[in-house]
Amino acid sequence: TILVLDFGSQYTHLITRRLRELNIFSEMLPCTQKIAELKFKPKGIILSGGPYSVYEEGSPHVDPAVFDLNVPILGICYGMQELAYRIGTDNVIAGTHREYGHSNLKAQSVNGHVDRLFEGLEDSMRVWMSHGDKLAKLPEGFHTVATSDNSEYAAIAHGEKLIYGLQFHPEVTHTQNGTALLKNFAVGICHCNQNWTMERFMEEKIADIRRTVGEKGQVLAAVSGGVDSTVAAKLMKEAIGDRFWAVLVNNGVMRLNECEQVQRDLSEALGINLTVIDGAKEFLDGLKGVEDPEKKRKFIGGKFIDFFEAEAIKIEEAAAKDPNRAGKIEFFMQGTLYPDVIESLSFKGPSATIKTHHNVGGLPARMTNGQGLKLIEPLRSLYKDEVRALGRALGIREELVMRHPFPGPGIAVRILGEVTEEKVNIARQADHIFISEIRKAGLYDQISQAYAAVDPSRAVGVMGDKRVYGYIIILRAVTTTDYMTAEAFNFPWDVLQRIMNRIVNEVHGVCRVVYDITSKPPGTIEME
Numbered sequence: 001t002i003l004v005l006d007f008g009s010q011y012t013h014l015i016t017r018r019l020r021e022l023n024i025f026s027e028m029l030p031c032t033q034k035i036a037e038l039k040f041k042p043k044g045i046i047l048s049g050g051p052y053s054v055y056e057e058g059s060p061h062v063d064p065a066v067f068d069l070n071v072p073i074l075g076i077c078y079g080m081q082e083l084a085y086r087i088g089t090d091n092v093i094a095g096t097h098r099e100y101g102h103s104n105l106k107a108q109s110v111n112g113h114v115d116r117l118f119e120g121l122e123d124s125m126r127v128w129m130s131h132g133d134k135l136a137k138l139p140e141g142f143h144t145v146a147t148s149d150n151s152e153y154a155a156i157a158h159g160e161k162l163i164y165g166l167q168f169h170p171e172v173t174h175t176q177n178g179t180a181l182l183k184n185f186a187v188g189i190c191h192c193n194q195n196w197t198m199e200r201f202m203e204e205k206i207a208d209i210r211r212t213v214g215e216k217g218q219v220l221a222a223v224s225g226g227v228d229s230t231v232a233a234k235l236m237k238e239a240i241g242d243r244f245w246a247v248l249v250n251n252g253v254m255r256l257n258e259c260e261q262v263q264r265d266l267s268e269a270l271g272i273n274l275t276v277i278d279g280a281k282e283f284l285d286g287l288k289g290v291e292d293p294e295k296k297r298k299f300i301g302g303k304f305i306d307f308f309e310a311e312a313i314k315i316e317e318a319a320a321k322d323p324n325r326a327g328k329i330e331f332f333m334q335g336t337l338y339p340d341v342i343e344s345l346s347f348k349g350p351s352a353t354i355k356t357h358h359n360v361g362g363l364p365a366r367m368t369n370g371q372g373l374k375l376i377e378p379l380r381s382l383y384k385d386e387v388r389a390l391g392r393a394l395g396i397r398e399e400l401v402m403r404h405p406f407p408g409p410g411i412a413v414r415i416l417g418e419v420t421e422e423k424v425n426i427a428r429q430a431d432h433i434f435i436s437e438i439r440k441a442g443l444y445d446q447i448s449q450a451y452a453a454v455d456p457s458r459a460v461g462v463m464g465d466k467r468v469y470g471y472i473i474i475l476r477a478v479t480t481t482d483y484m485t486a487e488a489f490n491f492p493w494d495v496l497q498r499i500m501n502r503i504v505n506e507v508h509g510v511c512r513v514v515y516d517i518t519s520k521p522p523g524t525i526e527m528e
């Protein structure tokens, strides 16, 4: 493992990302991490960049114990200044202007050899800089291993110890050979093996879950049929079999035949011990007259917890009566992913409180504090594409592994204004046609998320020589990598026309179809 200590740079998580792409396991922790409290012994440490000045009061500093671990250290940007500053406070000065953008890097040869860090790379490469402060001079014991247009100290190395500093960011794709450079550090200098694979992760995780849960322990989870909860559930099933209890609540605003489909996928195909609770009527009754999007969300979230808790109690009681079971459910499993963890682990500055994330609105707090359940998050070290890869390794079918995300409040946030059964049915049918045609056209995997929404304003149409009023269907399809920003998908016109044709002809009560081309921002991906 390479330990990445985060000083708050927006690029930090890319370091772990690049290393994992090299099949080297890497974990990120805040720069304030106490080395004595580490649960593993890293083979190398990377100090990330950050938005601070080392000599500013309250600026973050690494636990001095990192130097006693006797493993190679690489400081990037702020991380390099931190290394230099520790050796002598006059080694770092404030830059007169921020250097931001490309720079040309030249590796320095000593006796005809470049440093191991640059081995096998071109002597000259374009690198990405983003820094204010810089080194004023070489810290004692260091020498220059690469220079750039603006800096004599673009890369430095200690003469005896395996300590390196880079002024530029090897983790961003704008830096040519950046990944190769990180590989030189991790493999060439730290001697990491490139054997981190999904199959291995899966086996280790299963063993890890068994250790945590014990011989008799039981685990409860809410599942949705989405990628994260499905993969997490399958992993639990592999680890502890029927001592894992999955609960699916039908909230009345799932997609066409979705509840039955999830039941088939999880229960029949994957063998997961699943209970389905049908709350559709109660949810739809409660949504009557509710127009405000936030109120819809709150109602659905709250009702969901009521249903889930009631079921948890039933499962508990059944388990207590079963002589083969230990009785008590001690754990609550949640499909939290690494980006949420990074969000809560990133170093947010000396005074900022570290944010705790919440995946399923409000659920863990009440379940874990109120009922004393311990949280298990088997996917918390994985990125989304890694979760998909794990899903494949677990034998989950491709279509499920590649599913677009779907919001907890479901179709309710895709019907503008009040949710009624009629509008839910219209949204379902239109959405089903839209997604089926996207699949038929072979576009599903090029789109990050797509759905049909209902605008209940009545538009005029002519059908069979008669004037009709019907709802407007809004089609939305976006591409995005992180769901924070998104672009409307550039649809082939003929596919859109085919979809329009089918929707107006097949979905009763609709007389118009529009395609939403708004990007995010200013739009959001969901309609409400």
Ligand code: XMP
Pocket (backbone or CB within 6 Å): 297, 405, 406, 407, 408, 409, 449, 483, 520, 523, 524, 525, 526, 527
């Ligand atoms: P927005 O609409 O904020 O959506 O651009 C970004 C991503 O988040 C999903 N989303 C939700 N997921 N509960 C969820 O579980 C919600 O209330 C919710 N609102 C939005 C949305 O589908 C998209 O993937």
